Amino acid sequence: MRHNINSDIALTHIITRKRQTLVAALGVTLGVGVYLFMNSLTSGFSSFSRDEMFKNSAHIKIYKDDELSQPLVPSAGSGHITVIVNPQVTTLSKKIINPEQLLSTIKQQPFVVNAISQVSFDAFYNRGKAQISGDCSGVNILDYDAMFKTSKYIVGGSLNRLQGNLNGIIIGSGIAEKLNLGIDDNITVTSSYNVVKVMKIVGIFTTGSSLTDNAKSYMNISTAQQFIKEGPSYVSNIFINIPDPNKSEEYAASLQQLTPYKVEDWKTTNADVLASGKTRDVLMSSIAMSILVVAAFGIYNILSSTIAQKINDIAILKATGFAGRDVIRIFLMEALIMGLIGTLIGLIIGAVLIEIMSNIYMGGPVGYFPIRFEPALFAKSFGLGVFITLCAGYFPARKAARVDPVEIFRK
Amino acid sequence: MEKREVILSTRSLGKYFYDPIKFKVLDNISFNAYKGEFLTLVGKSGSGKSTLLYCLSTMDTSYEGELFIGQERVTGKKVNELAALRNRSIGFIFQFHYLLPEFSCLKNVMIPALKLGKYSYKEVEERAYSKLDVLGIRDQALKPAAKLSGGQQQRVAIARALINDPAIIMCDEPTGNLDSRNTRIVFDIFKQIAHEFGQTIIAVTHDNDFAEASDRTIELADGKIISHDKNFDTYL
Ligand SMILES: Nc1ncnc2c1ncn2[C@@H]1O[C@H](COP(=O)(O)OP(=O)(O)OP(=O)(O)O)[C@@H](O)[C@H]1O
Ligand SMILES: [Mg+2]
Numbered sequence: 001m002r003h004n005i006n007s008d009i010a011l012t013h014i015i016t017r018k019r020q021t022l023v024a025a026l027g028v029t030l031g032v033g034v035y036l037f038m039n040s041l042t043s044g045f046s047s048f049s050r051d052e053m054f055k056n057s058a059h060i061k062i063y064k065d066d067e068l069s070q071p072l073v074p075s076a077g078s079g080h081i082t083v084i085v086n087p088q089v090t091t092l093s094k095k096i097i098n099p100e101q102l103l104s105t106i107k108q109q110p111f112v113v114n115a116i117s118q119v120s121f122d123a124f125y126n127r128g129k130a131q132i133s134g135d136c137s138g139v140n141i142l143d144y145d146a147m148f149k150t151s152k153y154i155v156g157g158s159l160n161r162l163q164g165n166l167n168g169i170i171i172g173s174g175i176a177e178k179l180n181l182g183i184d185d186n187i188t189v190t191s192s193y194n195v196v197k198v199m200k201i202v203g204i205f206t207t208g209s210s211l212t213d214n215a216k217s218y219m220n221i222s223t224a225q226q227f228i229k230e231g232p233s234y235v236s237n238i239f240i241n242i243p244d245p246n247k248s249e250e251y252a253a254s255l256q257q258l259t260p261y262k263v264e265d266w267k268t269t270n271a272d273v274l275a276s277g278k279t280r281d282v283l284m285s286s287i288a289m290s291i292l293v294v295a296a297f298g299i300y301n302i303l304s305s306t307i308a309q310k311i312n313d314i315a316i317l318k319a320t321g322f323a324g325r326d327v328i329r330i331f332l333m334e335a336l337i338m339g340l341i342g343t344l345i346g347l348i349i350g351a352v353l354i355e356i357m358s359n360i361y362m363g364g365p366v367g368y369f370p371i372r373f374e375p376a377l378f379a380k381s382f383g384l385g386v387f388i389t390l391c392a393g394y395f396p397a398r399k400a401a402r403v404d405p406v407e408i409f410r411k
Numbered sequence: 412m413e414k415r416e417v418i419l420s421t422r423s424l425g426k427y428f429y430d431p432i433k434f435k436v437l438d439n440i441s442f443n444a445y446k447g448e449f450l451t452l453v454g455k456s457g458s459g460k461s462t463l464l465y466c467l468s469t470m471d472t473s474y475e476g477e478l479f480i481g482q483e484r485v486t487g488k489k490v491n492e493l494a495a496l497r498n499r500s501i502g503f504i505f506q507f508h509y510l511l512p513e514f515s516c517l518k519n520v521m522i523p524a525l526k527l528g529k530y531s532y533k534e535v536e537e538r539a540y541s542k543l544d545v546l547g548i549r550d551q552a553l554k555p556a557a558k559l560s561g562g563q564q565q566r567v568a569i570a571r572a573l574i575n576d577p578a579i580i581m582c583d584e585p586t587g588n589l590d591s592r593n594t595r596i597v598f599d600i601f602k603q604i605a606h607e608f609g610q611t612i613i614a615v616t617h618d619n620d621f622a623e624a625s626d627r628t629i630e631l632a633d634g635k636i637i638s639h640d641k642n643f644d645t646y647l
Binding site: 003005008009012013016312313315316317318319320321322323324325326404405406409410 | 461465468470471490491494495496497498499503505509510511512513514522523525526527531532535571583
């Protein structure tokens with residue numbers, strides 16, 4: 001291997017100036033460590049809250065939206081606009097017509113991972129005089145489980161017992177507790193259409209979210225249709241899962257081509273939650289980023305002072321035949337070494353912080369703090385740490401490359 | 412006398428300084444330097460000797476006229492080409508020895524050769540040892556450069572200037588900081604380099620004895636050559 005004199009010189013500078021190297025590296029360590037940690041925090045939390053969302057809502061849902069009354073006669077020619085003063089919602093029913101066919105068309109789309117239909121209605125759970133209001137979903141429970149992993153939350157009974165059991169119901173643990181009911185007990189369910197049925201509890205679930213646990217129940221589709229006095233062709237929602245939830249807008253758009261009903265992706269449904277999440281992410285990233293930038297200034301400073309002190313050496317090197325680009329390489333290499341040392345230690349520190357954080361129990365539905373080792377974030381922090389030190393090193397290095405040896409020797 | 416090979420020549424070299432006022436620091440400098448010649452540049456302080464040397468060295472490129480090194484026209488070349496040319500063909504020795512303080516003497520000598528990349532690391536090391544040997548400081552090779560006496564440091568600097576066997580060695584007051592004993596040593600080495608190894612030496616000096624004993628002396632005054640000395644004619 002040919003000896004590289006540039007890296008030789010850079011290494012010697014680094015080694016003979018251990019203290020400065022360490023100070024510069026520690027700046028980067030701090031920056032990279034905090035960057036990695038904070039991004040892991042936000043990323044862990046985002047994916048946690050997204051998982052929470054996907055517990056009950058699919059990537060994309062199709063439903064019949066309310067429509068406003070439209071003029072029967074279109075505006076005749078320009079200059080005239082036909083308007084309805086005080087238009088009304090004209091939706092008579094929320095029903096999707098011919099849902100079977102729509103569902104099978106959707107399932108034929110190559111990108112659709114899973115699609116199910118659901119009949120939902122507002123329900124009242126009664127036992128004696130006690131009453132709880134909530135909502136009930138009529139679903140094919142096994143298909144539903146495939147999409148929402150409901151079986152994970154079952155604490156009593158089983159999903160299978162609902163299959164084909166038109167009288168069965170699975171309720172949230174909050175309902176069970178309040179009404180003091182257990183598996184195989186009877187529960188009276190009333191709908192707003194005044195249909196009353198006594199159902200048998202075949203399963204109880206706990207998701208950890210009291211909102212769900214205190215209100216939600218599942219039954220078969222046909223039973224739900226009876227509760228709202230509708231026939232077997234009535235469906236209130238179609239839920240669709242896609243391979244990559246991040247691209248839900250595109251998939252929603254192409255599904256919208258297939259149906260006149262409203263196709264809504266989860267981002268639209270959860271826009272408010274996502275927006276506040278995004279605000280939090282941006283906030284955290286900018287704090288982490290500014291710490292990195294400060295670290296970069298450390299490198300810039302130390303390299304600048306190295307160069308100021310070594311200006312005679314630089315002049316000598318240039319006099320003996322080192323070109324400007326060699327000088328740039330020497331000092332960039334120094335920045336890179338400082339940056340690499342700092343970045344690697346920073347990654348270790350970040351990892352330790354993540355490990356500690358992931359062992360902190362938050363309680364409630366969250367459990368342990370939702371933070372994980374994400375290789376992509378490690379790679380990103382590494383890349384950013386190195387990139388930022390190279391940028392910080394480039395400017396002093398370029399200044400060094402422009403040193404005019406004649407000017408130095410005249411002094 | 413037979414015609415000798417020209418190693419460096421200038422054609423009407425001129426240079427201005429603009430700060431604080433415009434003035435001509437070098438004026439119509441034309442001369443040849445020959446292979447194996449020990450040439451000295453003398454003149455009063457401020458006469459432009461250093462300025463001329465920097466132009467000859469290719470480090471200063473803002474002059475008018477032309478400069479040739481070997482058969483090559485150097486004027487107008489790009490800075491990177493000039494850097495490579497210096498590395499290959501020109502050795503420098505300064506009044507202040509300017510060694511790189513965090514490297515050993517040996518490494519200081521080796522650096523220009525490692526940059527040149529013509530020899531392997533081992534070979535470069537051997538060559539550096541033999542140069543230090545010529546200068547009588549082989550035993551100091553592994554000491555940090557900063558731990559040597561002034562005379563020793565200057566000899567390391569000379570070894571460094573010699574490492575790539577450059578055709579030309581340029582010095583700006585190489586003995587300006589040395590006592591008479593060390594001046595003597597340096598002088599003898601220069602003589603040896605020029606006459607035994609056939610390399611050309613162009614040295615700026617204030618030391619009259621030093622100039623007197625060199626092969627030829629060019630005297631500057633106000634940026635002009637006012638005399639090619641005694642031996643000048645023998646080269647024509
Ligand atoms: N960077 C500069 N800007 C303006 N004028 C300069 C600059 N460098 C040198 N000079 C002037 O140019 C003239 C020649 O300077 P130079 O250093 O070449 O003289 P010298 O012969 O080497 O003198 P000395 O024997 O004292 O070293 C002097 O008058 C000096 O003041
Ligand atoms: Mg001078």
